[in-house]
Amino acid sequence: MDMNRTSAVAAKPVVPQDGDVGTTVPQVASPRPNVTPPVREKIRTEKLTVFYDGKEAIKSIDLSIPEGMVTAIIGPSGCGKSTFLRALNRMNELIPGTRTTGKVLVDGINIYDPAIDLPTLRKNVGMVWQRPNPFPKTIWENVAYGPKCLGVKSKAVLDDIVEKSLREAALWDEVKDRLHSSALALSGGQQQRLCIARALAVEPSVLLMDEPAASLDPISTTKIEDLMAELRGKYTLIIVTHNMQQAARVSDYTAFLLMGELVEFDVTERIFTRPKRKETEDYITGRFG
Amino acid sequence: MDDSLGQRGAQAPPSHTTGPGSTTRAPRTRRGKETWEYLALAATAIAAGAVFFIAAFVFWEGWPAFREVGFFEFVLGKVWSPTRGFYGILPIIAGTFAVTILTLILAIPVSVGTAVFLTEYSPEWASRIVRKAVDLLAGIPSVVYGLFGMTTLVPLIRRIELATVPQGAPSYLTVGYSVLSASVILAVMIAPTVISISCDALKSVPSEYREGSLGLGATRWQTVTKVILPVAAPGILAGIILGTGRAVGETMAVLMVAGNAPLFPKSVFTPVRTLTANIAAEIGYATGLHEHALFADGIALFFVVILLNSVALWFRRKALK
Amino acid sequence: MTRKRQELLGKGFLWFCAVVTVSSLLLVLAYVTLKGAPGVSWNFLTASPEDMGRKGGVFPAIVGTLFLVVLGIAIATPFGVGAGLYLAECVSRNSRLGEIFRFGIETLAAVPSIVFGLFGYALFVKALKPVTGGTTLLSGALTIALMILPILTRATEEAVRAVPVSYREASLALGATRGQTVFRVVLPAAAPGISSAVILGVGRIVGETAALLFTLGGSPLVPRSIFEPARTLAMHLYLVVLEVGAMDMGFATAFLLMVITLGLNLAVDAVSRGK
Ligand SMILES: Nc1ncnc2c1ncn2[C@@H]1O[C@H](COP(=O)(O)OP(=O)(O)O)[C@@H](O)[C@H]1O
Numbered sequence A: 001m002d003m004n005r006t007s008a009v010a011a012k013p014v015v016p017q018d019g020d021v022g023t024t025v026p027q028v029a030s031p032r033p034n035v036t037p038p039v040r041e042k043i044r045t046e047k048l049t050v051f052y053d054g055k056e057a058i059k060s061i062d063l064s065i066p067e068g069m070v071t072a073i074i075g076p077s078g079c080g081k082s083t084f085l086r087a088l089n090r091m092n093e094l095i096p097g098t099r100t101t102g103k104v105l106v107d108g109i110n111i112y113d114p115a116i117d118l119p120t121l122r123k124n125v126g127m128v129w130q131r132p133n134p135f136p137k138t139i140w141e142n143v144a145y146g147p148k149c150l151g152v153k154s155k156a157v158l159d160d161i162v163e164k165s166l167r168e169a170a171l172w173d174e175v176k177d178r179l180h181s182s183a184l185a186l187s188g189g190q191q192q193r194l195c196i197a198r199a200l201a202v203e204p205s206v207l208l209m210d211e212p213a214a215s216l217d218p219i220s221t222t223k224i225e226d227l228m229a230e231l232r233g234k235y236t237l238i239i240v241t242h243n244m245q246q247a248a249r250v251s252d253y254t255a256f257l258l259m260g261e262l263v264e265f266d267v268t269e270r271i272f273t274r275p276k277r278k279e280t281e282d283y284i285t286g287r288f289g
Numbered sequence B: 001m002d003d004s005l006g007q008r009g010a011q012a013p014p015s016h017t018t019g020p021g022s023t024t025r026a027p028r029t030r031r032g033k034e035t036w037e038y039l040a041l042a043a044t045a046i047a048a049g050a051v052f053f054i055a056a057f058v059f060w061e062g063w064p065a066f067r068e069v070g071f072f073e074f075v076l077g078k079v080w081s082p083t084r085g086f087y088g089i090l091p092i093i094a095g096t097f098a099v100t101i102l103t104l105i106l107a108i109p110v111s112v113g114t115a116v117f118l119t120e121y122s123p124e125w126a127s128r129i130v131r132k133a134v135d136l137l138a139g140i141p142s143v144v145y146g147l148f149g150m151t152t153l154v155p156l157i158r159r160i161e162l163a164t165v166p167q168g169a170p171s172y173l174t175v176g177y178s179v180l181s182a183s184v185i186l187a188v189m190i191a192p193t194v195i196s197i198s199c200d201a202l203k204s205v206p207s208e209y210r211e212g213s214l215g216l217g218a219t220r221w222q223t224v225t226k227v228i229l230p231v232a233a234p235g236i237l238a239g240i241i242l243g244t245g246r247a248v249g250e251t252m253a254v255l256m257v258a259g260n261a262p263l264f265p266k267s268v269f270t271p272v273r274t275l276t277a278n279i280a281a282e283i284g285y286a287t288g289l290h291e292h293a294l295f296a297d298g299i300a301l302f303f304v305v306i307l308l309n310s311v312a313l314w315f316r317r318k319a320l321k
Numbered sequence C: 001m002t003r004k005r006q007e008l009l010g011k012g013f014l015w016f017c018a019v020v021t022v023s024s025l026l027l028v029l030a031y032v033t034l035k036g037a038p039g040v041s042w043n044f045l046t047a048s049p050e051d052m053g054r055k056g057g058v059f060p061a062i063v064g065t066l067f068l069v070v071l072g073i074a075i076a077t078p079f080g081v082g083a084g085l086y087l088a089e090c091v092s093r094n095s096r097l098g099e100i101f102r103f104g105i106e107t108l109a110a111v112p113s114i115v116f117g118l119f120g121y122a123l124f125v126k127a128l129k130p131v132t133g134g135t136t137l138l139s140g141a142l143t144i145a146l147m148i149l150p151i152l153t154r155a156t157e158e159a160v161r162a163v164p165v166s167y168r169e170a171s172l173a174l175g176a177t178r179g180q181t182v183f184r185v186v187l188p189a190a191a192p193g194i195s196s197a198v199i200l201g202v203g204r205i206v207g208e209t210a211a212l213l214f215t216l217g218g219s220p221l222v223p224r225s226i227f228e229p230a231r232t233l234a235m236h237l238y239l240v241v242l243e244v245g246a247m248d249m250g251f252a253t254a255f256l257l258m259v260i261t262l263g264l265n266l267a268v269d270a271v272s273r274g275k
């Protein structure tokens, strides 16, 4: 496990900036200060608490997620990573018996405000699940689904969106000749990239990914990770993973959750090299679960 | 119970469990069957064989009608009037068809809508009420539906007929007993079947599809119409077909409200007779060829219903895969 | 935004459907209660029909219904439970034999009740007249027993399958034979499911008319043996309404039938809650 630590840091493609980061983003000392412009806060949670049937799954989480960055949520199984992620586009509400308190501000607007239009929110905050879940339709229809729902009717426009999204998800070359065959015939890794393309097609600004590579083989996993690096900057990515090397490889910031509580949030490099909290250190060094 | 089992086990002589080869014995080994298994097999054979026996009997009794009247004269004959020696069930087939189609037109939207409501939209309190209502609707005896239809629906439809049917039209068009009356009652009667089977189909749609669609910013309605209904379609179709079978096979309520005239349905206000009602209305006094003809009517009914049922089972199996 | 309007319209339509479903039940319940409840008196329950059913009560029909229920269930249960048990315990889920048996039983479930009536009339009433005595309680019970067989079989199979494998293994591992295991462990554990199916079967018998019209005889007298004709409440309703035109009597009978149906429904709930 110690190896992971060093290799994780070494494999990290971009060292996150600091210095001029917004006041809400943790201040950290970085070996390469000021290489990127100031970071704006994209999402901020305030005392975010989610209950399942009256039981707290995440407890009063305050977190500030920077725009255009990759933020990883790590922690042992059952610590509330998915719950936290699903709170950011109000997906938890689909499960009967959930209750959410506190605030989630996306671009400064509380999404738990009763006046919020859920479809608009979810269009803006896209999501990719652990198990690829393409619809039992063709590849083209999968990608065009979101834009169609938003009212795009022109076939030509949809064709453009499909191509652009599939290219963005690095899937275009593999499927361009069979856009009209069933999405279910694709491999698991391709299905997952299709789901990413499908999410990108509605032009979200945030993409939530819940263990997007957990059910995939190593090669597909690499492709997904490369894709995350590509999407970084244009989208705010929040990924849940229980694979620490992955968090270290792809993310700029990392939040560590334990039993529903936010233990530590910092620049990824710091989390993996000089964690402030004992629990974090225990977890990343493998002394825990 | 655990205790008593434990004690019995402890007291039981271990001899037969330590016999040679006994440790590799699977619980379902084919060693000698026990008596109860033969009895259970006999019960199964009787239960499963009954339908073939019933079919054989009805065929046996109905066959002479085909022989004496002629198959095509029977099925395509336009006049049913046993007292005058006419045994054509085409008007009755047409009546059954008209009633069934109109029933489906009335029942499908509301029943499937109710099923979607229950699985996709309903708050918990409303689900409880609607589920209970569906349960109870299924339990009401058909004669009660019939009586209700005769005393509420038929007069209402008679009034509509009097207001809309042109002067000089045949008087049977203003009696209220009609295709429409039968269909409205049948639509209520088959609703529980369609609703509960559609609900099963909708519930078996993986929630990943639902989340996937909502997560892209689709509205609930878009999610339902574009993703969930298409996926659940085979199962819902199975429910509709089973409901159709119930509509075709229902006797008493139709007998009480459809008017029982073996006329060709020209409008929803025509009184008609269905395959089931024809049997119920006449077998009490039928003898000879007339009786055989009613069994032949039963054959037709049997065929239609079994066919519908097999198609429904097929769709259901497909839906489960 | 049109998407929002569409969503609202869709939601409205679905609520409308649910309301239509619930109100059709309420309408029937309310109307039958309103018209029928006043006619139900002690005399109505305990007197015999007079003047073809225009006056008097329904006592013979109550007795007939009871007899038919007891007899029909008694005939059907051993076969239904036996078959369900066999399908669940003795053939594997996808075996050829199981498929054929299940197809037969599913198909039996789809046969319209009037066809059961035809069959019962041809076999029990006419062919077996020396045994059954023609249109009698026995003929009616045999006919209706066939009809409820699939309900019992299916429910038994489901209930038996739902018994955890660990129960069976525990019993077998203690040296019990398969028979002992099935009758002392599996069937008791499946009892609630089987009981609710029996109650459903009772409901079917109480509500059935078409299969009985020409097998049960429709006698307005209290049956004293299974070789006498009888009538059930549902048949009585049909006969007084259509052949006599005594609507008030029909409604009172309908009200009684509905009370019984509701009671049976509550009983099913109680049994399955007791699981
Ligand atoms: N649908 C649910 N109903 C009840 N409890 C749930 C549900 N989903 C998750 N939980 C509970 O909430 C806690 C957090 O779950 P989750 O967010 O899925 O964790 P993670 O994604 O980190 O593995 C767990 O203790 C889990 O048991």
Ligand SMILES: [Mg+2]
Pocket (backbone or CB within 6 Å): A081, A082, A083
């Ligand atoms: Mg998770």
